[in-house]
Amino acid sequence: MTDESLTFEAALEELESIVSQLEAGDMTLDQTIQLFERGQELAARCETILSEAELRLETLQTSAGGTYSRISMTDETGDE
Amino acid sequence: MIERKRWTVGELTRYVRQLFETDYRLQDVEVEGEVSDIRMPGSGHAYFTLKDAEAQLRCVMWRSDVANQVYLPQQGDRVLVRGRMGVYDVQGQYQLYTQRIQPAGQGDLHAQFERLKAKLQAEGLFDADRKRPLPPLPRVIGVATSASTAALQDVLNVLRRRYPLAQIVLAPTVVQGDQAPPQIVAALNALNNQSDVEVILLVRGGGSLEDLWCFNDERVARAVENSRLPVISGVGHEIDFTLADFAADLRAPTPSAAAELVTPITAADLAGHIEALRQQLAGHLQQTVDSRRRVLQEAGYQLRQASPRGRIDNLRQRIDGLAGRVEQAARQQTALRRAALQGTRRALDAISPMKTLARGYAIVQGADGQVLRDADDAAPGSALHIRLYRGRLSATVDRQETDHD
Numbered sequence: 001m002t003d004e005s006l007t008f009e010a011a012l013e014e015l016e017s018i019v020s021q022l023e024a025g026d027m028t029l030d031q032t033i034q035l036f037e038r039g040q041e042l043a044a045r046c047e048t049i050l051s052e053a054e055l056r057l058e059t060l061q062t063s064a065g066g067t068y069s070r071i072s073m074t075d076e077t078g079d080e
Numbered sequence: 081m082i083e084r085k086r087w088t089v090g091e092l093t094r095y096v097r098q099l100f101e102t103d104y105r106l107q108d109v110e111v112e113g114e115v116s117d118i119r120m121p122g123s124g125h126a127y128f129t130l131k132d133a134e135a136q137l138r139c140v141m142w143r144s145d146v147a148n149q150v151y152l153p154q155q156g157d158r159v160l161v162r163g164r165m166g167v168y169d170v171q172g173q174y175q176l177y178t179q180r181i182q183p184a185g186q187g188d189l190h191a192q193f194e195r196l197k198a199k200l201q202a203e204g205l206f207d208a209d210r211k212r213p214l215p216p217l218p219r220v221i222g223v224a225t226s227a228s229t230a231a232l233q234d235v236l237n238v239l240r241r242r243y244p245l246a247q248i249v250l251a252p253t254v255v256q257g258d259q260a261p262p263q264i265v266a267a268l269n270a271l272n273n274q275s276d277v278e279v280i281l282l283v284r285g286g287g288s289l290e291d292l293w294c295f296n297d298e299r300v301a302r303a304v305e306n307s308r309l310p311v312i313s314g315v316g317h318e319i320d321f322t323l324a325d326f327a328a329d330l331r332a333p334t335p336s337a338a339a340e341l342v343t344p345i346t347a348a349d350l351a352g353h354i355e356a357l358r359q360q361l362a363g364h365l366q367q368t369v370d371s372r373r374r375v376l377q378e379a380g381y382q383l384r385q386a387s388p389r390g391r392i393d394n395l396r397q398r399i400d401g402l403a404g405r406v407e408q409a410a411r412q413q414t415a416l417r418r419a420a421l422q423g424t425r426r427a428l429d430a431i432s433p434m435k436t437l438a439r440g441y442a443i444v445q446g447a448d449g450q451v452l453r454d455a456d457d458a459a460p461g462s463a464l465h466i467r468l469y470r471g472r473l474s475a476t477v478d479r480q481e482t483d484h485d
Contacts, residue, residue, distance in 0.1 A: 008350075012350075018361070029368055029369070049245070050347050055239055055247075059249075059250045060249060060250065060270050060271070068273070
């Protein structure tokens with residue numbers, strides 16, 4: 001199974017690389033099947049991330065000393 | 081104590097209106113100002129505000145007068161307006177009932193804008209080759225605008241719909257008034273200091289020329305140009321161009337459009353792309369299996385080709401061919417021999433001893449069958465066989481006479 005921490009970008013990149021490897025040919029049937037299965041997992045991972053994606057919003061707040069910290073907007077409204 | 085008159089609002093308003101209407105100076109006025117907030121709703125009447133540095137004046141132009149206008153003013157135009165002053169009771173507002181509008185040269189703010197624009201342009205701030213490319217799939221998008229405004233909500237709605245994969249970092253700033261330029265600059269700097277932010281949206285909803293003026297501030301334009309991260313501006317409406325727009329890497333006509341431009345590839349596009357990759361994967365697997373199957377079929381064909389049966393059939397045919405040739409060769413040889421034999425027989429006939437015997441010669445043979453040529457070879461008393469032309473004789477040697485020298 002694919003790693004749950006795999007980001008969308010990383011999964012997509014690997015998936016695209018697998019498809020180009022397959023395109024280049026010169027694979028044994030076993031290798032092809034292995035790449036196909038990995039590709040299917042990665043596609044499923046990408047689709048999961050896409051369907052579960054929710055826009056995250058953070059606000060920059062000035063702290064003492066002029067540095068900025070980030071406050072998640074949903075957390076902030078929850079506190080108030 | 082003097083009884084003070086108590087007005088109703090309507091009465092007082094009507095009284096004020098009458099003051100306007102009875103002042104001949106107010107019944108035909110010409111006034112110069114800058115057009116702001118011009119609206120033309122479905123009714124066909126035009127509503128706008130005339131401004132100068134000190135004050136604002138509400139104006140209305142009825143549809144019949146609008147129809148007579150060749151020139152229709154736009155936001156920011158400096159115009160000369162002619163009409164009469166009156167009061168709109170319902171809203172308790174005095175306004176200029178406009179009969180005619182004509183352009184009166186460009187407004188002061190506009191002239192100021194053009195001067196600053198020319199200066200920054202000369203410095204190369206707006207050059208096309210200073211525009212940076214935008215990340216195609218931004219993971220973290222910075223937004224510099226005022227919190228809890230419609231513009232921010234528009235941006236968030238578009239991003240939520242198009243690209244919910246993104247993380248938004250808001251740098252709040254006021255976007256109107258004297259405080260706006262330094263705060264906008266600070267917000268841009270703050271976003272540039274975030275290591276994960278990849279692109280910045282600098283946005284503000286629509287407003288009057290004065291409202292948007294902070295985006296024409298030189299400090300803001302320079303901060304946009306100096307930004308480490310690419311900046312997409314989306315200030316006001318389609319018709320509003322600010323110096324921040326010119327300095328930005330990409331100018332969007334509205335905040336919503338900025339959110340669309342920052343996400344050229346949507347989540348739906350990505351889902352389609354992944355579906356296409358899935359199909360390519362399946363296609364490649366199918367292709368590989370098919371090609372192996374073809375190799376297998378080809379090998380089977382070649383195996384059948386290599387079978388001895390075929391070779392045996394070939395050889396059999398070859399043997400048949402050879403046998404035919406042998407037969408034919410033999411027939412030919414027989415014919416040749418026969419011809420040769422006839423020739424030989426004729427030659428043999430020519431030298432046959434029978435012809436000699438017929439002339440009276442005889443062949444004498446000894447007892448052992450040897451043809452005798454020498455008398456010494458036949459001792460007296462030995463038997464002789466004599467062959468004549470016809471028949472044979474047996475004789476005995478009586479005497480020898482040799483022809484020795």
